[in-house]
Amino acid sequence: ILFLFARLFALAAQDRVIRLEMRLRLRELLPDDLQDQINEFTPKQMVGLRFAGDAELPALARKVLEENITAATPIKKLVTDWQGDYHRV
Numbered sequence: 495i496l497f498l499f500a501r502l503f504a505l506a507a508q509d510r511v512i513r514l515e516m517r518l519r520l521r522e523l524l525p526d527d528l529q530d531q532i533n534e535f536t537p538k539q540m541v542g543l544r545f546a547g548d549a550e551l552p553a554l555a556r557k558v559l560e561e562n563i564t565a566a567t568p569i570k571k572l573v574t575d576w577q578g579d580y581h582r583v
Contacts, residue, residue, distance in 0.1 A: 509537070512540070512541075512544065513537060513540055515544075516535075516540040516543065516544050517532055517533075517540075519544075519548075519551070520532045520535070520543075520551070520555065523548055523551050523552055524551075524552050524555060525552060528552070528555060528556060528559070531559055534559065535555075535558070535559075536564060538564060538565060538566045539558055539563070539564065539566070539569060541566040541569075542558070542563075542565070542566035542567070542568070542569025542570045542573075543555055543558065543569060544577075544579065545570055545573050545576055545577055545578065545579070546573045546575065546576075546577065547573075547575030547576075547577050549575060550573070550574060550575050554569070554572060554573065557572065
């Protein structure tokens with residue numbers, strides 16, 4: 495049970511870091527008109543968006559908000575410049 499708890503704690507901490515990283519990335523890359531909407535992204539939307547390259551992220555983020563795409567999988571399918579996360583534990 496201790497191993498399971500340790501694993502779940504590590505994954506939860508990693509998820510929090512990913513969300514923080516995405517908020518910082520969005521703050522850096524989104525145009526001014528989308529800056530106020532960064533906190534509107536759900537964790538699932540951030541999961542989908544995090545695989546997009548920097549060049550396509552602003553347009554994809556706008557599309558996600560405008561079309562209210564809430565699940566990660568459809569967002570991932572829209573990514574054309576896939577940037578994999580090869581460091582996840």
